[in-house]
Amino acid sequence: MESYNYLVVGSGLFGAVFVHEATKRGKRCLVLERRNHVGGNIYTENINGINVHKYGAHIFHTSNKEVWEYINQFAEFNNYINSPIAIYGDEVYNLPFNMNTFSRMWGIKTPAEAKAKIAQQVAEAGIKEPKNLEEQAISLVGYDIYEKLVKGYTEKQWGRSCRDLPAFIIKRLPLRFTYDNNYFNDRWQGIPIGGYTPIIEKLLEGSEVMLNTDYFTFIKENPGIAEKTVFTGMLDEFFGYSLGHLEWRSLRFETEELDIDNFQGNAVVNYTSREVPWTRIIEHKHFEFGTQPTTVITREYPLEWEPGAEPYYPINDEKNEILANRYRELADKCENVIFGGRLAHYKYYNMDQVIAAALEAIRKEFNS
Template identity: 65%
Template sequence: MYDYLIVGAGLFGAVFAYEAGRRGKTCLVIDKRDHIGGNVYTEEIEGIQVHKYGAHIFHTNSQTIWDYVNRFAEFNRYTNSPIANYKGEIYNLPFNMNTFNKLWGVASPKEARQKIEEQRLAAGITEPQNLEEQAISLVGTDIYEKLIKGYTEKQWGRSARELPSFIIKRLPVRFTYDNNYFNDRYQGIPVGGYRAIIEKMLAGADIELNVDFFAARDELMQRAKKVVYTGMIDQYYNYRYGVLEYRSLHFETKVLDESNFQGNAVVNYTDRETPYTRIIEHKHFEFGTQDKTVITEEYPKEWKPGDEPYYPINNEKNNEIYQKYKALADAERDVIFGGRLATYKYYDMHQVIGAALTAVEREFEEK
């Protein structure tokens, strides 16, 4: 009999298992995949740490979270500076003075602000009602048409006019010559990949892979006093109130017989015609000098049951359904729900760790 059955060997489950183990508790961690780490899993190909499920750049403003992850790995000085490719034209992301200068020929923040304001007024937008209007309010119509519209509509599979404005509100816009995508104080990639971090976190737990929780649910739950569940919350309750919607992704990874394919870790393809949203060249995350390189093309797709869920579609309909499931979850005494799928929320890695540590404090009644 274990103290905890942890369903999912991703970041939330791994942090909880590590902390429970430190407090003398026993944990059984299961995962339906054949590896630990969830979506932060990295595997070595041609001596390169490949981010199997998309680019994962660690960043946080919290000294506490930064110190915490540095217990498990040394982090390099990687700075996320993606670029946008629009039909062969290259622009800096996040949108900054480099972007504005190339697009409009402006050389001062004042000129850039004036250009954006002119385009916002010409579009007649006062209170943005959807993603398109919000984006034009932030950066004007030129940048929206070239660098946001196509990418966003590929990513979400919907017209930008049908998408809520909040999706784009976290988009960085800077009137400085700063190509660093994140404003956070701490940023980097773990040397040797994320898998090593998860392995250290789970070192004190028992692990069973290729295990489908729902195929043997009753039997598995009898093996522990409590359950930490990080899967889809609607599936846990057998879709009682309906299915929560997601966007999914398809990855195509290739080994290329060249040392440098695109000169940057992440290049976003912002036109509507290119079927993938971005290409990741993994060696640049760790400043690799290998003779070969590994790239991954990232294709967004509609999610259907059986696909891997990546991005919750937090529109009004889905959020109403989630609140019904949350009420059930809140009433559970022996099940702890955590992570992006169980809380139907997109999390960055530092937020997952913070949420897991909060769950630990609550579970063990610590302050």
């Protein structure tokens, strides 16, 4: 087999941006992807004209002008604004927590009334030093918001009681005392018209891509195939789990096409009651203001992660961070391996952060 300058493991955003920039500089790249498609978790699949986010909702948002201008080379973005709603029993609330939320919950109208209500509940709780997530949340937003909009959702996400979760998971709960349902504060946001997959395909142009290919099997059969490796898989897996497993939370998706034009009237609807097994339902057509006669929805179920399952959210508690730092020390000693992305850094990244990290890796690699 031919030799390459870079063997890139994974075709998600980090790998694809790195490949694009390296190829522009005249380097030969071979991309290995264990799935049967490119794009990692931002992969979108077209179903009857609807771009379906196969691995959960991905809404691009950033305040980084360099990243925004960079990604706009590869797609035109629409003006979608993320304004999720929450359903608790028969009640419907706007997210993030703002004056629409407070007005619906307490029948009040002004910021002063909302602040007074929250302050009253926080004072009545009298929690000085929160011992767990429940006490931390109540000390920030009071009982009503915690009970209806935080408790059940969080317990589903983590698979355990809020009383058994550490307080540091919720450092703050943003409260907005304006009637503003825009979930993100970032300067730029939107959805790429036509989905994310075409972006990845453009980024990978000029490189060779092998799908359904496991890196560890491949490299045993093809040692020395590349001068350097760009690894975007799981950090602990690269080292054969020699120090133990880093822990994650996982997800399961149930996607179905419905013979109606509009199922829930919003792209993202959170279900905050513990009794409802899914955390949210995504209706994909609303990301691109679709008018198709049918619709596609996805129910999202949190899962306890176990080795072999798909990792989604790193559990960055003290125990796992200590282990991750030990693996990072090993990674620093690998001269011809560049580690990048959510899995290899064991960090939760937004898409813009992944792109920024990839561009920084390119600058470091090529001194440019």
